[in-house]
Amino acid sequence: MIVRHVNDLLNTEYDVDTETWASTRLLVKDDGVGFSLHDTTIKAGTETEIWYKHHVEAVYCIEGEGEIEVLATGTVYPIQPGTLYVLDGHEKHLLRGKSQMRMICVFNPPTTGREVHDAEGTYPLG
Numbered sequence: 001m002i003v004r005h006v007n008d009l010l011n012t013e014y015d016v017d018t019e020t021w022a023s024t025r026l027l028v029k030d031d032g033v034g035f036s037l038h039d040t041t042i043k044a045g046t047e048t049e050i051w052y053k054h055h056v057e058a059v060y061c062i063e064g065e066g067e068i069e070v071l072a073t074g075t076v077y078p079i080q081p082g083t084l085y086v087l088d089g090h091e092k093h094l095l096r097g098k099s100q101m102r103m104i105c106v107f108n109p110p111t112t113g114r115e116v117h118d119a120e121g122t123y124p125l126g
């Protein structure tokens with residue numbers, strides 16, 4: 001059984017801060033449970049291009065307002081508390097935070113917990 005608190009992970013290698021988002025990785029590959037779980041903040045007024053070509057990501061919004069645009073189709077979906085989106089087609093997308101958004105993110109396969117996006121908006125495998 002694993003029990004931990006987000007506060008214990010702040011300012012560790014599992015707490016990543018970028019220009020447009022910050023993410024605390026609560027559960028990672030080394031935990032061996034088959035997925036990772038992140039507590040992520042999308043900064044207000046930002047746009048991030050993302051393409052998780054190696055991962056499926058599920059994102060559940062618990063605070064804030066924003067939107068996701070699927071680049072292949074131009075479809076825009078609003079995001080508010082209670083919205084779930086799942087990138088089960090590895091969709092390349094733009095994520096926009098109108099206000100600061102807090103998202104709970106699950107990745108399969110799990111991340112190591114230290115990832116930041118590369119130039120394509122991608123995380124490497126393993």
Ligand code: 9YT
Binds near residue numbers: 050
């Ligand atoms: C929602 C989203 O994709 N944000 C970018 C950061 C990522 N989810 C992470 O590593 O927590």
